Amino acid sequence: MTPDLRRFELDGENGGTPDHDPVSAVLGVLGQAFGVVTEHAAPGSGARQRTWLDTFDWRLNRAGLVLEYEHARRGGRLLLSKDGIPQAEQPVSGWRSSRPCLAEDLPPGPVRDQIVRLASPRALLPMAAAAGMVSVTRLLNADGKTVARLIVDRSTVTRGDQAIRLPPRLTVAEVRGYPGQARRAARLLADTPGVFPVQQSTFLEALHAVGRHPDDYSGGVTAEITAQMPASVAVAILLLGLLDTLEQNVDGVLRDIDIEFLHDLRVAVRRTRSAIKLLGDVLPDGLAAPYAAEFKWLGDLTTPTRDLDVHLAGFDAMAAQLVAASPADLEPFRAFLVRRRAREFRRLAAGLRSARFRAITDHWRKALVEVRDAAGPATRRGITADDLAVAKTARMFRRVVAQGGAITPASAPESLHNLRKRCKELRYVLEFFAPLHDPVAYRKVLGDLKQLQDCLGEFQDSQVQREEIHVLADAMLAERAAPAATLLAMGEIVANLARSQAEARADFALRFARFAGPAGQQRFRALLARPYGPGLDRPNRS
Amino acid sequence: MKVYATYNIKGGVGKTTAAVNLAYLSAADGYRTLLWDLDPQGAASFLFRIKPRVKGGGKALIRGTKALDDAIKGTDFENLDLLPADFTYRNMDLLLGGADKKPTRKLAQLLRPLAAEYDNVFLDCPPSISLVSENVMHAADVLLVPLIPTTLSVRTLDQLTEFVAGFHGRQPEVRAFFSMVDRRKRLHQDITAKLLAERPGVAATPIPALSLIERMSVERAPVAAFAPRSQAARAFGALWAELRSDSPS
Numbered sequence: 001m002t003p004d005l006r007r008f009e010l011d012g013e014n015g016g017t018p019d020h021d022p023v024s025a026v027l028g029v030l031g032q033a034f035g036v037v038t039e040h041a042a043p044g045s046g047a048r049q050r051t052w053l054d055t056f057d058w059r060l061n062r063a064g065l066v067l068e069y070e071h072a073r074r075g076g077r078l079l080l081s082k083d084g085i086p087q088a089e090q091p092v093s094g095w096r097s098s099r100p101c102l103a104e105d106l107p108p109g110p111v112r113d114q115i116v117r118l119a120s121p122r123a124l125l126p127m128a129a130a131a132g133m134v135s136v137t138r139l140l141n142a143d144g145k146t147v148a149r150l151i152v153d154r155s156t157v158t159r160g161d162q163a164i165r166l167p168p169r170l171t172v173a174e175v176r177g178y179p180g181q182a183r184r185a186a187r188l189l190a191d192t193p194g195v196f197p198v199q200q201s202t203f204l205e206a207l208h209a210v211g212r213h214p215d216d217y218s219g220g221v222t223a224e225i226t227a228q229m230p231a232s233v234a235v236a237i238l239l240l241g242l243l244d245t246l247e248q249n250v251d252g253v254l255r256d257i258d259i260e261f262l263h264d265l266r267v268a269v270r271r272t273r274s275a276i277k278l279l280g281d282v283l284p285d286g287l288a289a290p291y292a293a294e295f296k297w298l299g300d301l302t303t304p305t306r307d308l309d310v311h312l313a314g315f316d317a318m319a320a321q322l323v324a325a326s327p328a329d330l331e332p333f334r335a336f337l338v339r340r341r342a343r344e345f346r347r348l349a350a351g352l353r354s355a356r357f358r359a360i361t362d363h364w365r366k367a368l369v370e371v372r373d374a375a376g377p378a379t380r381r382g383i384t385a386d387d388l389a390v391a392k393t394a395r396m397f398r399r400v401v402a403q404g405g406a407i408t409p410a411s412a413p414e415s416l417h418n419l420r421k422r423c424k425e426l427r428y429v430l431e432f433f434a435p436l437h438d439p440v441a442y443r444k445v446l447g448d449l450k451q452l453q454d455c456l457g458e459f460q461d462s463q464v465q466r467e468e469i470h471v472l473a474d475a476m477l478a479e480r481a482a483p484a485a486t487l488l489a490m491g492e493i494v495a496n497l498a499r500s501q502a503e504a505r506a507d508f509a510l511r512f513a514r515f516a517g518p519a520g521q522q523r524f525r526a527l528l529a530r531p532y533g534p535g536l537d538r539p540n541r542s
Numbered sequence: 543m544k545v546y547a548t549y550n551i552k553g554g555v556g557k558t559t560a561a562v563n564l565a566y567l568s569a570a571d572g573y574r575t576l577l578w579d580l581d582p583q584g585a586a587s588f589l590f591r592i593k594p595r596v597k598g599g600g601k602a603l604i605r606g607t608k609a610l611d612d613a614i615k616g617t618d619f620e621n622l623d624l625l626p627a628d629f630t631y632r633n634m635d636l637l638l639g640g641a642d643k644k645p646t647r648k649l650a651q652l653l654r655p656l657a658a659e660y661d662n663v664f665l666d667c668p669p670s671i672s673l674v675s676e677n678v679m680h681a682a683d684v685l686l687v688p689l690i691p692t693t694l695s696v697r698t699l700d701q702l703t704e705f706v707a708g709f710h711g712r713q714p715e716v717r718a719f720f721s722m723v724d725r726r727k728r729l730h731q732d733i734t735a736k737l738l739a740e741r742p743g744v745a746a747t748p749i750p751a752l753s754l755i756e757r758m759s760v761e762r763a764p765v766a767a768f769a770p771r772s773q774a775a776r777a778f779g780a781l782w783a784e785l786r787s788d789s790p791s
Contacts, residue, residue, distance in 0.1 A: 145592060146616075146618040175616040176615060176623055177613075177615030178615070178616070
């Protein structure tokens, strides 16, 4: 019974005036070929209020999905579509779409089933909203039979105090068994002046009307740099991009919308610190050094809350692994984590609202903008962005190979922790200069590095979590909030973490060999190869 | 998918008006509904303003060269589709008789693929006792038998019930309802009361003889669509409510 739809819209300049309704003109054209009757109380007609939802980082959009909440007097419904084709719908009640809602907090239903893994742990946020009126007109043949329908959607979006009217949208809906008549109506519409085939969905139109576009946020490095750009300008652009990401996440952190805001903010801080450390020497003398300490302060400010977020996010999975103890034994631990997180979050929020934080971001931005906008060629040693990319990436790779190669089964855990830091720096340098590399070679190198990083991450995270659980257990005992059963269950978790860490340690040699062996070296050479010669052999001029 | 068939060996007893109105009410309740106008006279098709014509005729449908799906037309009403009549249906006995295997179950077989698309199917049958009617009885879950309250009609119902009871395996439920009831006639009152008391399969709601029901052919729409608050619309509404409460679709 699904009708075939044909969509048009009226010229944006032709939205209508009190004296002239362009839809009436369209109905006049159709009236020459069909009987035209307004269908009162037709399904889908009447007032319509819609809100489009996605995560802050557009996870649904990146998967090609559009999630729409259609308001109704009692409750409403969620509609999920892909490329305009409905995928699932479910009723929801008592949910205010204007407020963020964690994907996992959606009531059970087919829409939740399809999006929860994709969106979690992020919240669904209103990205655009439109209100309007839908009317349905029946198109009749000579027998008075309905052979097609014209659906007219007049929507308005609000931007601040301003109401922006979207071009009226006309849809010809086919009645089953009468495809020719729907085609005929569509042809008539297509030939009508001021009527155009729809170019984009109402969602995109609404989004553009409020000055946004899909993927206007990404947690990744998105700086637009070119190979021949002066290195200092490229680094300033990179750092400005990271500052944008940092600032875009502040509001979400302060409103405590979901834990990924803080995660992305921390990554932006970490990348900034690495960029200052590894690339800061191409900036004007003395510019970056004072900020290294300030960004360290910022990073440290965020660590306690993030650590507790990680514990709480993985809590159920951790509890599910218990064999000797019962998950219920861990509940006092969860309650303790929640209390402590609330306390740490207050400290974090105070820091992000402080004058110190504002001073860092404001002054940093001003300084970087000056470098970016500086006229003339390269300001320091005359090197280009590509020179810098090749030299720094090669140096970081050599450093990782040297440090990793020195690790033996007898090496202390500290050596793996240090290697992890070097790998992160290499990863950041790769990501900073990604636009300057061959995409295929870049993906291969990044794939190798990710595998090594996963192994090192598992090793270190397990160790850090074990140590934290010890500290937290002491704190619980000090607060008399630690029943014996809970401590025993925490002990079992520590044992599980120790096992994971041992597995990661055993896996290391193989992962490192893949990354740093002859094939891995070759992949790196291919990445850094430039017309002037193999990248690894190029003299370091930075 | 639940299949209802309005059937009576006699003509002019209200089969088509019942099929049209009950299918409309089923669709209005949100059930995805199909009405198949099996009567070559095409009255149900006419009432929905749909031309009584199927490309390739009944032969194409029965032999499967044209899928039932392709011949279906949307009505003016949400959730309600119609498979139109075709004059070649007058030869349907011959066509069904030519089926290779199980000629009495051909219609059931043709309907099976529609189960994913429809919740309720109504078959509006021509008045006869033939291979077509036997096919309808095998395809239907519920045989809706309109009865004008006369002695002969009761006899017909007895014959039909006996015939269905002779089926091996699955048997449709026989649900009679009084049709074209004239409360001014003593005979109608007596027979209605007697049958309701004696027969468990008879619906309590009678469909009265009303000029508004005859007016359907002028309005070319179900009564509930053009006169939703009329006595006729209420009667069909009550009958549908009885049928709907029998068992879920």
